[in-house]
Amino acid sequence: MFPDIILTEEHLRSAVAYFMEFDAFAFDIESIGEHRLIPAQNEVVWLSMATYGRTIVIPFGHPNGNKMISKSTRKKNRVTKKFEAIPAVFSAPPEQLRPSVVFDILRPLFFSDRRKVGHNLPFDLVSVSKYFGDVPPGPYSDTIVDQWLLDENFEPLVTSAAGKLYRKPSKKLKDLVEHYYQLKYDLEEVGKDISQHTFKTVALYSLLDSKYTWLLFQLLHPQLADEDLLRTVEMEEQITGVVSRMAVPGAPVSESRLSELREEFSDRLIIAEAAVYRAAGRKFDIGSVPQKQQVLYSPKKSGGQGLKPVKLTPAGKKKRALNQELAITDYSTDSESLEAHADNPLVQALSEHSEVSKLLGYLNKYLGDPEKGTPSIIFSGCIHAQFKQYGTVSGRFSSSEPNLQNIPAHGENGKKFRSAFQAPPGWKLVVADYGQVELRVLAHYIGRGRLYEGFLAGVDAHTATAAAVYGVPVDEVTKEMRQVAKGLNFAIVYGAGAAKVASMGGITLQQAKEFLARHAEMFPEIHAFTRRVVERCRDREDFPHIRTMSGQYRRLPEITRKGAMTAARRTFKGEKYNQKQFEARVWAIQSKAERQAVNTLIQGSAAYLIKVAMIQTDKACESDFARHKNAADRIQLIMTVHDELMVLAPDHRADEAREMLEEAMLGGELQDMLRVPLACDAHIGQTWADAK
DNA sequence: CAATAGAGCGCT
DNA sequence: AAAGCGCTCTATTG
Numbered sequence: 001m002f003p004d005i006i007l008t009e010e011h012l013r014s015a016v017a018y019f020m021e022f023d024a025f026a027f028d029i030e031s032i033g034e035h036r037l038i039p040a041q042n043e044v045v046w047l048s049m050a051t052y053g054r055t056i057v058i059p060f061g062h063p064n065g066n067k068m069i070s071k072s073t074r075k076k077n078r079v080t081k082k083f084e085a086i087p088a089v090f091s092a093p094p095e096q097l098r099p100s101v102v103f104d105i106l107r108p109l110f111f112s113d114r115r116k117v118g119h120n121l122p123f124d125l126v127s128v129s130k131y132f133g134d135v136p137p138g139p140y141s142d143t144i145v146d147q148w149l150l151d152e153n154f155e156p157l158v159t160s161a162a163g164k165l166y167r168k169p170s171k172k173l174k175d176l177v178e179h180y181y182q183l184k185y186d187l188e189e190v191g192k193d194i195s196q197h198t199f200k201t202v203a204l205y206s207l208l209d210s211k212y213t214w215l216l217f218q219l220l221h222p223q224l225a226d227e228d229l230l231r232t233v234e235m236e237e238q239i240t241g242v243v244s245r246m247a248v249p250g251a252p253v254s255e256s257r258l259s260e261l262r263e264e265f266s267d268r269l270i271i272a273e274a275a276v277y278r279a280a281g282r283k284f285d286i287g288s289v290p291q292k293q294q295v296l297y298s299p300k301k302s303g304g305q306g307l308k309p310v311k312l313t314p315a316g317k318k319k320r321a322l323n324q325e326l327a328i329t330d331y332s333t334d335s336e337s338l339e340a341h342a343d344n345p346l347v348q349a350l351s352e353h354s355e356v357s358k359l360l361g362y363l364n365k366y367l368g369d370p371e372k373g374t375p376s377i378i379f380s381g382c383i384h385a386q387f388k389q390y391g392t393v394s395g396r397f398s399s400s401e402p403n404l405q406n407i408p409a410h411g412e413n414g415k416k417f418r419s420a421f422q423a424p425p426g427w428k429l430v431v432a433d434y435g436q437v438e439l440r441v442l443a444h445y446i447g448r449g450r451l452y453e454g455f456l457a458g459v460d461a462h463t464a465t466a467a468a469v470y471g472v473p474v475d476e477v478t479k480e481m482r483q484v485a486k487g488l489n490f491a492i493v494y495g496a497g498a499a500k501v502a503s504m505g506g507i508t509l510q511q512a513k514e515f516l517a518r519h520a521e522m523f524p525e526i527h528a529f530t531r532r533v534v535e536r537c538r539d540r541e542d543f544p545h546i547r548t549m550s551g552q553y554r555r556l557p558e559i560t561r562k563g564a565m566t567a568a569r570r571t572f573k574g575e576k577y578n579q580k581q582f583e584a585r586v587w588a589i590q591s592k593a594e595r596q597a598v599n600t601l602i603q604g605s606a607a608y609l610i611k612v613a614m615i616q617t618d619k620a621c622e623s624d625f626a627r628h629k630n631a632a633d634r635i636q637l638i639m640t641v642h643d644e645l646m647v648l649a650p651d652h653r654a655d656e657a658r659e660m661l662e663e664a665m666l667g668g669e670l671q672d673m674l675r676v677p678l679a680c681d682a683h684i685g686q687t688w689a690d691a692k
Numbered sequence: 693c694a695a696t697a698g699a700g701c702g703c704t
Numbered sequence: 705a706a707a708g709c710g711c712t713c714t715a716t717t718g
Contacts, residue, residue: 162718287713289699313699317705334700358701361712394708396704403710406703414702433704494706504706588705599707603704607708642704642708 004056005203007096012105015049015056020108024115024141025051026214029127030206032063032195034375037401039126040248040384046194047102047128048206050214057207059199060099065091066200088196103131110136117141119173119213122244122386129248140240143213144171146220148390149229149236153555159184171390177212180219185212232551239389239611242618242637249636249648250382251404252429253366254422254687258378261416262363265356272353279346280305286353292333295346307347310340322581359413365402377402381424387640394600395552395607397640405641407688421688428654431691432661432682433644436461437606438493441549442526444674445601449525455676462486468522469515480506487512488519492526493602495595530598534559537597546597548604549673550611559593561586609670609678610643616664617645624660635660646688654684 006012019025027049031042045061072088110116110132118124121142129135147154148171155167156179168175174186190197190205197205224233277283282303284291298304309331312320316330331337335354341347366383368376377383383402391398399405407421408414423429434440439461443452454464459474466477466485477485487504490496496504502512520527537546538559545555557563568585577585617637625634632650635657639646645665649657665680685691 285714289714291714315698332699354701358712362702365711391710392708396708398709400710403703406701406710408702409704438704490706494708496706500706591705595705595707603707644704 004054004207006056006058007094009097009101009105012058012097012102015054016105016109018054019049019051020112020114022051022114024117024217025049025109026117026210026217027124028118028206028210028213029124030191030194030202031127032061035379036193038377038379038384039123040130040250040382041379042127044099044127044131046202046206047106048210050207050210055207055211055214057203057210058102059094059096059203060102061096062093062199062202063090063195064197064199064202065093066198067091068198072196090198093199099131103128107132113137113139115139115141117143117213117217119143119176119209119216121240122247125240125244126247129244135241135244135248138237138241140237141217141221142237142240142390143173143176143216143220145236145240145390146217146224146233147171147176149233149552150220150223150227151555152393152553156180173209173212173216176216180216181212227553229551229553235550235608235611235615236389238615242614243387243389245618245622246387246637246639247384249638250379250384251421251639251646252382252423252427252648253378254420255367255378255381257420257422258363258367261420262360262367265360265363268356269353269360272349272356275349276346276353279344279349286350287357289333290329292350293328293331296333297328297331305344305346307341307344309337311337321584322575322577355413359408359417362402362407362417385639389611392607393554395548395550395604395611396642397607404639415689418689418692419687423648423686426651428649428651428657428684428686429688429691430647430649430654430657430661430682430684431644431688432647432658432665432680433641434606434610434665435679435681437609437643437678438602439489440674440676440678441602441605441609442493442529443676445605446525446529447675450523451526452676458677462489465489465519465523469518484515488515491516491519492530494599495530495591533598533601534594546601548601548608550604550608552604552608554596554600554604556593556597558589559597561590564590564593606643609673610640610645610665612668612670612673613665614640614645616668616670617647617661620660620664621647646691658682658684 006015027047029044030046031044033043035041043061046057046059048055048057067090069089069091073086075086110128116136119142121140125135154171155169156175157165158168158175158178159165178184185208186205188197190201194202224230273286276286280295284295286292294304296305296307297309300306311332311334312330313332316326319326319330335351338347338351366376366378368374385399385404386401388398388400408417439451440455443455446452450464450468451461454461462482462485463474463477465488466481467474469485469488470477470481484505484507487501490504491501498509498512498516501516502509505512533546537544537556541560543555544557544559544563545553547553558567564586567589568582571585614637621635621637633653635647635649635653637645638648645661647657647661662680662682666678670678683691
């Protein structure tokens, strides 16, 4: 029968019996309501499943029947002058199973050892967890993760609305299906809002989603073994579960504290805005970069400040490289440029304005912006961000809606902001971060020399570097010396040049050059190592790449001259250039790839270590919960910021939770993975600000 | 009008 | 010639 729509208990039971016969199945959900894209909050009304030889779709709350009585339209509101959506009207829906019945019957399957496959699986796992009471257990496979591991730069070949073929940076199911099967099955974009489509349309749509997820799994998963990525994907499959369980509680915030801060920053913004206009002598759009450039850099006689620009925009740098004439719009107005004129009243006002409006943007994002009509994303005091394990080319996590990995951390404002991330009464936050994890990874790979010995001896890495390059004993290293050394260590990890080291350490360019030379003298093994990484990557001629500690690939075709030349031609497209300019571009591209090879090895391996730590933390939390089965005593992982983990724990178990977290971040499998010790710093607090 | 690019800025 | 992100805004392009 096609489509196989399940409307009775009997039908569902027999389908579940069929699915139980196999070791894996794919599933997909459709949700409705204002928060349909927030899995911890949405209302699930369809669930489809696919396995060998069969795909079924289960409706349990679709609001529409098979007949559309009137289409949805947009109408202009006479008062607000804005377009408002008038929803479509449908015939009555058929009788469907109740959600509680559906999930009762599905439970044995979802809580069995059968592999659950999905495309962006945490979304579906968290969505159904509300009905099951818990996140279904693994093993898991996520076809987005599989695709990402097979090619971190994948760009499917899709057709535009005009019928033109092009490469699109996307990992969406529809784009992968179009790429692999040349099939577009969602021309109507049903998935955007299923409540605006008929019962049978959504039935077919939902069914195809899980059908193609299943086919994609069949296509991609075997390739992982061929590419020697089995060990890597097994780790990522565990992370899929960790991320799902992390999304359920979310990050706790104090809405009242956030509102207070919004009041404060709104006032400051108004004051800053007035100060900007006063200093500029006129009103202008402060958010507009070209207008800001005019006001700052045009001569006094034409109404500007006549300031001397200190920095070019990226586009300006490109022009300079080609010896083209620079315009006023090629000069940067970023914070570094403003710092050079810190005594100018307009510049002072602009700096305050930009900082305050940035922070206000975050607050409006969380609390909902009445001006933009966006809703609050705080539910019962919690923010449920999406942590994507596949979000980067290095293996780090990315976070979105909202991004919880770029919350202000420094200065007075950072402290204020982080104080709004607050455990509810009776609970505490436990925050732990690794110390110099990237340098430790580097020392591990090298396995000898000053850096390595220093970590074995338990010396602070920046202090040790300072002692070495300044030629003084460790206890005579000053704050300034350590700051310079920190810049040098950054230079190794990121491949920074002397200019950057100088600006970071507050020293001259000449001094920075001398320190870099001195560093190469004192740490020859580090420089030999980074050279070796680059050479080995380049030597894999047809397939230049590095692999991180987890086994994940970073392909870097541009590290070869041939690859860099191809890329250079592409960047010039249409523009005129001479041989010298072309060579300069090739060199820049190739050098960038070299820095990326070294950095990805280090950053990606550090990311792997924290992923292992998260798996260990999650396991400890799970087995602890299995022992007492008391939600009021539950310890849960709730956030990660690259080298930092955050756990929510009941007051009376905070110390215990801290020990658990430390053990998970330093112990277990991690102990046998590195030749140098790891270090972590863990604190308990009511808020993120005081758990640091 | 919608989609995309660029600049800028928050974090590790 | 500083690695990796996400978000917001404006300007430009289709």
